[in-house]
Amino acid sequence: MPVAAASLLEPVAAFIRHLAAERRQSPRTCDSYYRDLARLAEYLDGQALTDWRRVDSHALRRYVAELSRSGLGGRSIARHLSATRRFYDYLLREKRATDNPALDIRAPRSGRRLPRVADVDQLNQLLDSQPDDPLEIRDLAMFELMYSSGLRLAELAGVTRDALDLASGEIRVLGKGRKERLLPVGRKAREALRAWLAVRPSLAGEGQPALFVSRRGDPISTRSIQARLGRWGITKGAEQRLHPHLLRHSFASHLLESSGDLRAVQELLGHADIATTQIYTHLDFQHLARVYDQSHPRARRARRDGED
Structure with a gap:
């Protein structure tokens, strides 16, 4: 006490x-x-x-x-x-004080947290899991699209059926500030979306514009997407808690790791300021150290006596 x-x-x-x-x-x-x-x-x-x-x-x-x-x-x-x-x-x-001395005091700024990123192999394994029913077919299509195109949670929930063009592999999304951007959709995501569109009429009415709908046929809510992704991770054996931002973070980090093109990733994510995108430029140091050791001619460790 x-x-x-x-x-x-x-x-x-x-x-x-x-x-x-x-x-x-x-x-x-x-x-x-x-x-x-x-x-x-x-x-x-x-x-x-x-x-x-x-x-x-x-x-x-x-x-x-x-x-x-x-x-x-x-x-x-x-x-x-x-x-x-x-x-x-x-x-x-209660008239036990005459002013509020804490009003103008601010806390020191925290260091910016690096976003968590899923391991590529584990994410591939989770997304390669076979869905068991129409709702899981929908879930897989949502998760593939989010990881394939880096969508925010609200953008995914707000996607309409006519915004998707599978033939050209593109989707239009409405982002922050009501700014629209055109995004590519990868092969695996297109396959999952085709499977979902085949069963979607069993849940969605003919006039329903939302691409993803609930069991009742209404546009799916952001909360439902979060819950279904968490459930997918549990049932499919994920080693970490799955949440929508993890997929978006992983999209950005994996793309940057492969391409190094910060400006392109900024456009895909819909960031107004490139400084926001720069938080994804972190790479696993152990991975970098291995690449360095294996690749740099003056960095390769000397072989021990007796080694071939």
């Missing part, structure tokens, strides 16, 4: 009761708020600040610096600040 003055912890406890009773927050959320605010109270007590009214933005900036030194990342610190801002909103409402 945190060691802090009762004058600091009592308002925190009252705030937590308010969250639970009036805001109907879950016990887990309430526990999270309490932990973050109790940690702040303990820090303030150590600074001889035992009244929330006396806490100013300078004290909170010093606290943020302390959190950073303790190893917390930007996202965790942002959560602490969010809890503090909400707590002070409560104190102001």
Whole structure:
């Protein structure tokens, strides 16, 4: 339990009761708020600040610096600040504070996370799995198309039947900012789409424009796509959790790894800024090291005595 003055912890406890009773927050959320605010109270007590009214933005900036030194990342610190801002909103409402010192304080920026990417061989194995019913035929067509063309989740859900041209191997999608782009569709994806179009009439009404539909014949939702991809991974033996962004990330990374053409990948992904695409330029260092060792004439390791 945190060691802090009762004058600091009592308002925190009252705030937590308010969250639970009036805001109907879950016990887990309430526990999270309490932990973050109790940690702040303990820090303030150590600074001889035992009244929330006396806490100013300078004290909170010093606290943020302390959190950073303790190893917390930007996202965790942002959560602490969010809890503090909400707590002070409560104190102001209860007339237990005169201002909100956390309003203008921002957490330090986190390093950008590299997207997770599926292993090529494992992804091929999962997509080579045979579907067992019309819904799985649809699922395979969705997943092949997403990986083949790098579609966002919302773009996949919004694709219409007339946007697909199997003869030319192209599909039109509406991306962010309602910008339309024309994308190539690979051979495996075209095969899966033909199989889906053969069974689609059993689920979709004649006037249904959506390319992918639910069991009821309505346009499939993004949530359903996420759930079906997760289910596919489980039933087909994936070694990691499958989700739509994993397929888009894998499309970008695998294409860049083979081609090195950043501008082309930017166009295919529909990124307005090439800096967004550059997060995909990471390559597995072990793979690079192996290529280097095997290919560079001055890098090949000397053979051990006795080796042929």
